[in-house]
Amino acid sequence: MAFAAFSSNTPNKNSGQPVKSGKIVLALLLPGLIYLAMFFFIPLVALIQTSLVKRVSTPSVHFDPAWNWQNYADVISRYWPQITRSFGYAFVATLVALLISYPLAYFIGVKVRHRPVLQRLMVTLVIAPFFISFLLRTIAWKQLLADHTPIMEFVHQIGWLQPSQSFIGSGPAVVFGLIYNFIPFMTLPLYTTLERLDVRFLEAGSDLYASPSKVFRKITLPLSMPGIISGTLLTFIPIAGDYVNASQDFLGSEKTSMIGTMVVQDQLVTNNPQTATALSVLLMGMILVLVTIYVRRAGTEELL
Amino acid sequence: MATQLKVTGADLELIDVRKDFPGFTALDDMDLHIPAGQFFALLGPSGCGKTTTLRIVAGLETPTQGQVLIGGQDVTSMKPHERPVNTVFQSYALFPHMTILENVAFGLRQRKIDDPVAKAQEALDLVELGHIAARRPQQLSGGQQQRVALARALVNRPSLLLLDEPLGALDLKLRRQMQIELKAIQMEVGLTFLHVTHDQEEAMDMADTVAVMNKGRIEQMGAPEALYDRPKTAFVSKFLGQSNLFVGKVSDSNDSSVSIEVGGYKVTVDKKRAEKHTGKIAIGVRPEKATFHTSKPNLSSDHVMIGEGEIIDIRFTGVSNQYLIEIPNVGEVTVFAQNIGKSPVIELGAKVWVSWKVEHSFGLADLPDGSEEQD
Incomplete structure (x- = not known):
């Protein structure tokens, strides 16, 4: 009844042209939908299913299908330090990346706007690191920041680190690597937003008695919110799940393990796929919740 | 309401102002005196230096040489936000992330004036847009945006109001109507208006004094009737x-x-x-x-x-x-x-x-x- 009531409001709109274009739209969407189903939806279901199986170790290790929610309680109690560390690192790295990227993006997008050659050169320089594999770059940093390199000699000399302390393997080293590897994902969205910033709004602000710092806080910053939101999301989400920088093979140590590190360990080393997947699902859920709250709080719907 | 907005305008003096841009001279040793309370129009074709003049008065450009005096005070080295001047921009430049009311209250808030919201509402009522105070600039027509821009400038009671071709984007009928309203508001509040335009009818219709600019210089200045009756160049x-x-x-x-x-x-x-x-x-x-x-x-x-x-x-x-x-x-x-x-x-x-x-x-x-x- 209700359905009929709604459909009767638009009796003629479903005939003729719309139906035809509806078929075309469906045909165009189909490859994408199939792709999503095969490579997103089915793996997601498999992931959740695996996270609920029961690991049985006798007589030999095998996995019984079950609704074993205990896996989640296990990973939360066992990996709580890694979970908080992941989000802590992600928060700090995102914040520092924003503080570094914003002035850079402002300079490229606004200050050198009238010199297109210089502007393009600078954007290219921001992207340039991508031309080399990020594993290679991270290993390069490991060598540069290892003990007794000139950089570390200098750091020890000015007393930032005690002579007995190594930088590699510490939390700051991992955060440094995360910032370095993900900063272009912050800079580029900020740049695209600031590049379109209409400086006439800034002139209007100063004409209306706002000092340069007030103009920045009241006009520039709110108008660049779309770039800030997408930049922080594009860095925070992958950083929270990163497992390269924090691993012992790169810039980290066992004291810097993040969620990703433990997923790798459980899945590939200790043969515990049920905890590896439970941790993955948990990470996904937590990011979803955080991102939803963040986007709602930022309240930039009309600017996005 | 109008009496509350009533202020005395200040006179504007440009002494020997010159502005060089790379490759050309936008303003060539310009001297100009606009008495307080006048509606003054700078008229000229695009590229004649009229907008540069206005931006120098607003502080948005720094003159290569010369002095700008507002009400007898040398403001040449003052930043735009320190000058007792407000501008109605050609593009209106209404802040898209604020409501109309907040746009109008912006200047009052920066100067920490009491009761900015009530005063902004009054200014909006003056331009007959009080009923759309809660909307965003994007939801307004060109003519409405123009009036909001005017209210946003007038609410600050500047000594000098600068108008940068504010009617340029409006269609002919709306432009005529806004010209009449603008002139009425100027007479009511008694401000000094400096109006930049390339529309000779608009300049003659509204201004007490018109200065015709060409190639960075004022060619002739005077009452519209005198200019029309006896052009000198x-x-x-x-x-x-x-x-x-x-x-x-x-x-x-x-x-x-x-x-x-x-x-x-x-x-x-x-x-x-x-x-x-x-x-x-x-x-x-x-x-x-x-x-x-x-x-x-x-x-x-x-x-x-x-x-x-x-x-x-x-x-x-x-x-x-x-x-x-x-x-x-x-x-x-x-x-x-x-x-x-x-x-x-x-x-x-x-x-x-x-x-x-x-x-x-x-x-x-x-x-x-x-x-x-x-x-």
Whole structure:
């Protein structure tokens, strides 16, 4: 009844042209939908299913299908330090990346706007690191920041680190690597937003008695919110799940393990796929919740 | 409400202001004094330096040399936010992330004025937009945005209000209406208005004083009537309305008048209405001051008469007909005849004589472009 009531409001709109274009739209969407189903939806279901199986170790290790929610309680109690560390690192790295990227993006997008050659050169320089594999770059940093390199000699000399302390393997080293590897994902969205910033709004602000710092806080910053939101999301989400920088093979140590590190360990080393997947699902859920709250709080719907 | 907004405007003085941009000079040693409470229009084609002048007054550009004084105070080195000046921008530049009300309250908040929201609401009521205070700029029409921009500037009670072609983006009907409103508001609040425009009708209609700018300089300044009645340069005579210009050597001169010879005809101007009395000079007349006759008229010496010529184009514009008349050895002459229903029926190709009263001639200080070489 209700359905009929709604459909009767638009009796003629479903005939003729719309139906035809509806078929075309469906045909165009189909490859994408199939792709999503095969490579997103089915793996997601498999992931959740695996996270609920029961690991049985006798007589030999095998996995019984079950609704074993205990896996989640296990990973939360066992990996709580890694979970908080992941989000802590992600928060700090995102914040520092924003503080570094914003002035850079402002300079490229606004200050050198009238010199297109210089502007393009600078954007290219921001992207340039991508031309080399990020594993290679991270290993390069490991060598540069290892003990007794000139950089570390200098750091020890000015007393930032005690002579007995190594930088590699510490939390700051991992955060440094995360910032370095993900900063272009912050800079580029900020740049695209600031590049379109209409400086006439800034002139209007100063004409209306706002000092340069007030103009920045009241006009520039709110108008660049779309770039800030997408930049922080594009860095925070992958950083929270990163497992390269924090691993012992790169810039980290066992004291810097993040969620990703433990997923790798459980899945590939200790043969515990049920905890590896439970941790993955948990990470996904937590990011979803955080991102939803963040986007709602930022309240930039009309600017996005 | 209007009385609360009432303030006394300040006078504006530009002393020897020059602005060089890489490759060209936008302003060339400009001196300008605008008395307090005046509606002053800077009129000129694009690229003449009028917007640069306005931006220098607002503090958005720094002059290469010279001084800017507002109310006697030297503001040359002041930042825009320190100057007692507000601008209505050509693009309006309403902040898209704020409501209309917050846009208008912005300046008040920056200066920590009490009760900014109530004052902003009053200003919006003044421009009859109080009912849309909660909307965003994007939801407003061009005319509404223009009025919000005006309210946002006026609410701060600046000593000097700068208007940068604020009506340029509006259609003709809305523009006329806004011109009337703007003028009414200016008279009501008593501010000094500096209005930059390329629309000569707008400038003449609204301003107490009009300065015609060309190539970074003020060519002529004065009341609209005076400028129109007696343009002093060829540029002003062509930019402000239309003119017929005749160039020739002075052939006859007495105590009260000067005559030149053009194509065998004698064109005369009153001496007191001519800038130059010797050598090669240009004399002009406005098309609506000239009339044509279908037979050779018998006129006294207080008239100029040229012809015969041939009508080569007729344009009907509603209130008047515009006739283009080709006169051998002289060139083309334009005559406007008011459409009052009793003008002679004239067709293309008709032979006519053109005349006007000597008192309507004006003599220019320079010659129109290109006439120097035609010796």
